[in-house]
Amino acid sequence: MMVAAWTTSALAADANDWRRTAETDLDAMHDILVANHPAMVVAKDSAPFRAWLETGRVEAKKLLPAVRDELTYFDLLRFYAGGFRDSHIGAYWLKDPGRLKRPYIWPGFNLAWAGGGYIVTDHPPDTALPPAGAQLVACDGVPATALAHDRQERNGQDLTLDSQRRRHAFWLLWAGEGSLFLPPLKACTFTLSGGGPASSYALTYRPTKADSRPAPPARAQFxxxxxxxxxxxxxxxxxxxxxxxxxxxxxxxxxxxxxxxxxxxxxxxxxxxxxxxxxxxxxxxxxxxxxxxxxxxxxxxxxxxxxxxxxxxxxxxxxxxxxxxxxxxxxxxxxxxxxxxxxxxxxxxxxxxxxxxxxxxxxxxxxxxxxxxxxxxxxxxxxxxxxxxxxxxxxxxxxxxxxxxxxxxxxxxxxxxxxxxxxxxxxxxxxxxxxxxxxxxxxxxxxxxxxxxxxxxxxxxxxxxxxxxxxxxxxx
Incomplete structure (x- = not known):
């Protein structure tokens, strides 16, 4: 019992340290941008930057109670940086990058962005899973568009671009261990490609496998x-x-x-x-x-x-x-x-x-x-x-x-x-x-x-x- 109590106390102290670190670094990000970013001193296209500079910091601080380790610390910094919707503003890790490898789990199928919706991709036959071609309607009562905002836009992606929707659709329903933005989902509804009423499927998460992930996109060769x-x-x-x-x-x-x-x-x-x-x-x-x-x-x-x-x-x-x-x-x-x-x-x-x-x-x-x-x-x-x-x-x-x-x-x-x-x-x-x-x-x-x-x-x-x-x- 003494060991368990000490371990719990140590974890709580460590979480408090990461929260303090996250808040300090968040404020530093804000101050560095104020002192060095050109959007502070030019009018052209600077309104979104200036709006998020303060409101984004407020929103990020609301996430501080959920910070408990280096992974969630970095989630918070990435949330603030991504909210500027500027591909040149980002948070990057300075320590061993292997420490940021978060375990992920998946529901046994994946999605693609096509025709203005999230479509189930091909998978081995399994009646417990939505069939290939079914379109996502909602998960846990949250419509697909709002779900993508909560799980991906708040996590740094810009889904106003069709290219980013295509790139990130695959992982929309994946869950990350301890992630601020990717908790497991319970059930999702889909409309089937043949028509008819929407059908609900309970999601059963499992560890990812080699064939869970998409093949890397083709890349030019020099x-x-x-x-x-x-x-x-x-x-x-x-x-x-x-x-x-x-x-x-x-x-x-x-x-x-x-x-x-x-x-x-x-x-x-x-x-x-x-x-x-x-x-x-x-x-x-x-x-x-x-x-x-x-x-x-x-x-x-x-x-x-x-x-x-x-x-x-x-x-x-x-x-x-x-x-x-x-x-x-x-x-x-x-x-x-x-x-x-x-x-x-x-x-x-x-x-x-x-x-x-x-x-x-x-x-x-x-x-x-x-x-x-x-x-x-x-x-x-x-x-x-x-x-x-x-x-x-x-x-x-x-x-x-x-x-x-x-x-x-x-x-x-x-x-x-x-x-x-x-x-x-x-x-x-x-x-x-x-x-x-x-x-x-x-x-x-x-x-x-x-x-x-x-x-x-x-x-x-x-x-x-x-x-x-x-x-x-x-x-x-």
């Missing part, structure tokens, strides 16, 4: 390859791998004349979650030539930087990391000039400084398009940040179409700053500059060109390639 009889395929799964980009750009340069004569060039950015937009311009300048890119690129307008010591020091840390491609595009020189602007603004006590958009040097007439065929940008729901910069640029150039599935979205607040929180367990990331006149507004995604939407299995790479050849009129 490099240049031939595609069919008269096409080329450029794989770009990220915007950060300097050496991989160097090899890819070298290959494009080697085969450039053949690519310019080709019927189709595919730029595959599936799985690309961003990095540096310099790579997009390096590729476009090769394919079309710098004059055409300069004439056609979107006019992003001026950039407003939030002048703070934290943002300045974060930018300075990038300088030693500059690689060959970045040097070729002049990024190192630009960064040094920005650091001087930061130092000047901070010394003068200013909270911002503005970099005007560079002049276009427009030619007397647009140069002829050197590419004979079409360019297809193949996207999926992972595409965000610098990947979206690539899509911005390429869709502004001649004879380019988007295929695949809807992209993710971001805000006008870009270029990452990271800062540890007082506990040392986690940190916060956010954008430190604002594209106040960017043509694409905050949280606007890109949808494929009509007729070029892939509705098949996200994991079926071969199927998607074969479909694209037919849909785009390419020669297989």
């Amino acid at each position: 490099g240049l390859s031939r595609w069919g009889q008269d096409g080329w395929w450029i794989g770009a799964p990220d915007m950060a791998s300097d050496q991989a980009w160097k090899r890819t750009l070298t290959a494009v340069k080697t085969h450039l004349q053949a690519m310019r004569r080709a019927r189709t060039v595919v730029v595959d950015v599936r799985g690309n979650t961003g990095g540096s937009g310099d790579f997009a311009y390096a590729l476009a300048n090769l394919l079309w030539g710098a004059d055409m890119v300069n004439a056609g690129k979107p006019d992003l307008g001026p950039v407003v930087y939030r002048a703070s010591r934290l943002n300045r020091d974060q930018l300075a840390a990038y300088l030693p990391q500059m690689k060959e491609i970045n040097v070729q595009t002049g990024s190192a020189a630009i960064l040094r000039r920005l650091l001087a602007r930061y130092d000047e603004a901070i010394a003068a006590g200013r909270t911002t400084f503005t970099e005007e958009a560079p002049g276009r040097n427009q030619p007397l007439r647009p140069p002829p398009n050197p590419l004979r065929g079409q360019v297809i940008v193949l996207t999926d729901g992972a595409c965000v940040s610098a990947c979206l910069d690539l899509v911005d640029l390429f869709l502004a150039l001649p004879n380019v179409r988007q295929a695949g599935t809807e992209t993710d979205a971001d805000t006008i607040f870009m270029e990452m700053t990271k800062a540890p929180l007082p506990s040392g367990h986690a940190g916060i990331s956010f954008g430190h500059k604002a594209w106040v006149e960017r043509p694409r507004g905050s949280n606007v995604s890109y949808h494929p060109t009509p007729g070029l939407s892939w509705t098949g299995n996200p994991a079926d790479d071969a199927g998607e390639r074969a479909w694209l050849a037919k849909a785009a009129g390419a020669t297989p």
Whole structure:
């Protein structure tokens, strides 16, 4: 009895420690954003940020009584960060990531987002489970839409984007041990694909298995390859791998004349979650030539930087990391000039400084398009940040179409700053500059060109390639 009493007391004390830690780090997240985020000092697209900054902290503090360990501590921080609906604002773990692996259980079947509803996916025959094709109506009296809000939007997902609904539907009914947002459900009602009244099914949770989880979505593979009889395929799964980009750009340069004569060039950015937009311009300048890119690129307008010591020091840390491609595009020189602007603004006590958009040097007439065929940008729901910069640029150039599935979205607040929180367990990331006149507004995604939407299995790479050849009129 003495051991049991001591254990209970120790667990209660540990839970109190995590609650205090969560509250301290939550307040620090708030204060870091106030002192360093550009939405505090620009009007464009800043209203949602400012509204959640305070109300979100209040809502997060209501969750403090449920915090009892490091997993629920991080749930709370992620709830606050996710409420900004800004893909560049996030909480990240600083300790051993294995400690955040939460056990999950599932009800023996999964869901997919299709046709505006949550549909049961194929599963082994079992009359205790809703049949494949049945549509979720409600669980425990909560309608499907509200259920998704409670279990997924409060857990950091943005379900205003169809791409995120598709990506996260699979796990809607899963439960996480001790999760603030994913408790087990008792019963759900479904309408069956053949019609008739809704049917109720009791949920029986069980441990997950290898086949419980979906196959990972297809991802681009870095490099240049031939595609069919008269096409080329450029794989770009990220915007950060300097050496991989160097090899890819070298290959494009080697085969450039053949690519310019080709019927189709595919730029595959599936799985690309961003990095540096310099790579997009390096590729476009090769394919079309710098004059055409300069004439056609979107006019992003001026950039407003939030002048703070934290943002300045974060930018300075990038300088030693500059690689060959970045040097070729002049990024190192630009960064040094920005650091001087930061130092000047901070010394003068200013909270911002503005970099005007560079002049276009427009030619007397647009140069002829050197590419004979079409360019297809193949996207999926992972595409965000610098990947979206690539899509911005390429869709502004001649004879380019988007295929695949809807992209993710971001805000006008870009270029990452990271800062540890007082506990040392986690940190916060956010954008430190604002594209106040960017043509694409905050949280606007890109949808494929009509007729070029892939509705098949996200994991079926071969199927998607074969479909694209037919849909785009390419020669297989």
